[in-house]
Amino acid sequence: MAYDVSQLANYVNEQNFPILRKSIFGSKTIELFDKQTGIKHSEALNYMDVDATFQNNAAGQTIQSIGNTTFSQRYITVAPVAVRHDYDPRDLNTKYLNSQAKAGSADDEIPFEGEVIDALTDKVAMQNEIAVWRGDITLTGASNVNLNKYDGFIKKLDNEVEVIKVTGATLTSVNIVAQMDKIYEAIPTEILDSANLGIFIGRDLYRTYTQALKNANLFHYSVDGGDTFTLPGTTVKVYALPGLNGTGRVYAGETNNFVTGHDLLGEDDKAEAGFIFETEKVKVKLAFKLGVQVKFPSQIVTYKVA
16 A cells, blocks of 8 residues: 555645844944934034144234134034834734734734844844935935935036035946056145045945956955955055945045934834734834935045946
8 A cells, every 4th residue: 555645735834933134234334434423304414623833922022813713514414214114913923924923812922023123123223324425315116215315426516516526437346456557646745644534435346446456466465354444555444234235336534523313322223113902913124214424525536437
């Protein structure tokens, strides 16, 4: 006697938990740059500059006041942003996930709540990393809803007349070493000794650059993984920032010259879940405010394909 299993579908173990999710990058830019908190809508960045004019202090010289103390302002505006998800736990009762649902018929909790919240905050961090660079409030369409809440650094710096703008060809393994040197040479001398000075490129160009240095037999530089190394022959750090991936853009300046604005720092990393009796669903919400600005445009170098 033999088994006749021709009427049975092949078995698939659908109870293989935990749930897996994609690996994504966080917001390295926000971690790296200066942050201003407590902003509900718009707030001034206040600056002071003082002239120091030397005078002859010998006896008999005219005593006079020369020079001014000048106050100026730039403004940073944050946009209110929220991510909302509604879950009906009953949707899982007829699916393989019901083995993870809370016992009973209250249906007031969702399985994998912690995993859902962790995945959501990670995805928000990734989207913020992109938006702080590529944000543009004029963008329209469903594909741009994560980019049109505020203007990012790229748009803001393109519109600044005082920014040092370097143009050139599309960066490739053939020309990137020379072009990166060109960017370095454009950095104002008054900030060359700053410990905060850096050159910021996408992870894609970072890979192109490090491979070009390797292929040029420049083995005296050190890039052993990670996302930062020192520009050969200088003290300037090169940072790989995922928000610049695919843009072909490069920026140079002090990390504390770039500012991200927040209401409460870290609120984009906190999501809350709760059962709503009126809708009989579990609501997950993450809300935050975010915007960007630069302090001194004249001390920033940008590279753009001509």
